Amino acid sequence: MPGPLVVIPTYNERENLATIVDRVRRAAPEASVLVVDDASPDGTGRLADELAAADAAVHVMHRPGKSGLGAAYLDAFGWALARGYDPIVQLDADGSHRPEELPALLAAFEGTDASDGPVDLVIGSRWAPGGRIENWPKHREWLSRGGSAYVRRMLRLPTRDTTAGYRAFRADALRRMELTDVHTRGYGFQVDTLWHAREAGLGIVEVPVTFVERERGRSKMSVGIVLEAMGKVTVWGLRSRFGRARRVRPSRTP
Numbered sequence: 001m002p003g004p005l006v007v008i009p010t011y012n013e014r015e016n017l018a019t020i021v022d023r024v025r026r027a028a029p030e031a032s033v034l035v036v037d038d039a040s041p042d043g044t045g046r047l048a049d050e051l052a053a054a055d056a057a058v059h060v061m062h063r064p065g066k067s068g069l070g071a072a073y074l075d076a077f078g079w080a081l082a083r084g085y086d087p088i089v090q091l092d093a094d095g096s097h098r099p100e101e102l103p104a105l106l107a108a109f110e111g112t113d114a115s116d117g118p119v120d121l122v123i124g125s126r127w128a129p130g131g132r133i134e135n136w137p138k139h140r141e142w143l144s145r146g147g148s149a150y151v152r153r154m155l156r157l158p159t160r161d162t163t164a165g166y167r168a169f170r171a172d173a174l175r176r177m178e179l180t181d182v183h184t185r186g187y188g189f190q191v192d193t194l195w196h197a198r199e200a201g202l203g204i205v206e207v208p209v210t211f212v213e214r215e216r217g218r219s220k221m222s223v224g225i226v227l228e229a230m231g232k233v234t235v236w237g238l239r240s241r242f243g244r245a246r247r248v249r250p251s252r253t254p
């Protein structure tokens with residue numbers, strides 16, 4: 001059995017990659033790593049190849065150019081499912097998602113969701129009780145909290161941290177989600193997949209984490225990315241209330 005896979009998407013993360021891979025390998029030695037690099041100009045892809053050459057549990061996917069976090073994850077999910085990895089974890093390269101919390105995320109699959117059903121998706125949550133943020137200016141925190149709350153209300157999701165990127169999916173859950181219907185390539189990808197997870201009736205739980213602001217390298221976040229996400233959420237929310245188009249999916253009986 002190939003076991004868990006931690007997917008690390010990278011774009012210009014040369015300063016961060018070796019440390020983060022090492023931390024993942026120490027925190028969860030049973031997990032393999034897949035670095036998904038979009039031809040980073042700073043040579044992150046070459047460094048990833050060196051790390052893979054030194055450790056058989058580290059793999060690299062090279063993509064031809066920067067085409068967004070969502071596209072990178074969708075490619076990685078396909079790679080992981082074809083090889084039998086389970087569960088599949090999303091983790092940023094910049095240290096914001098602490099690898100030391102991987103055991104807690106993975107352990108949550110042993111529990112049950114709010115309706116006593118099996119857990120299909122574990123969210124490393126900043127806004128669940130016990131979750132924390134380190135080194136964020138107040139305005140950034142309020143923007144993120146506000147965005148997350150807007151998504152929660154609009155889409156009527158019970159999840160506190162709807163935009164979290166630190167997540168673990170059961171392989172089977174990814175198969176049940178209609179990923180071909182996920183078109184958001186920017187950061188709205190996290191909301192898009194949460195919405196699809198909900199539509200597929202997945203068992204979702206949140207595990208509190210401490211989110212640490214990146215220390216090195218540059219953020220790829222932009223106003224355009226936020227607007228892309230909020231625009232889509234508004235459309236989905238209104239459609240689910242007033243539209244005829246809402247697909248009805250069987251949700252698991254408790």
Ligand SMILES: Nc1nc2c(ncn2[C@@H]2O[C@H](COP(=O)(O)OP(=O)(O)OP(=O)(O)O)[C@@H](O)[C@H]2O)c(=O)[nH]1
Binds near residue numbers: 008009013187
């Ligand atoms: N492969 C790939 N990785 C990307 C792309 N855009 C961002 N990433 C990676 O996705 C992860 C999250 O990106 P960040 O720039 O940290 O975005 P963020 O965490 O929302 O923003 P900050 O809070 O400012 O760090 C990092 O590991 C990036 O290197 C992309 O287009 N392709």
Ligand SMILES: [Mg+2]
Binds near residue numbers: 092214
């Ligand atoms: Mg980041």
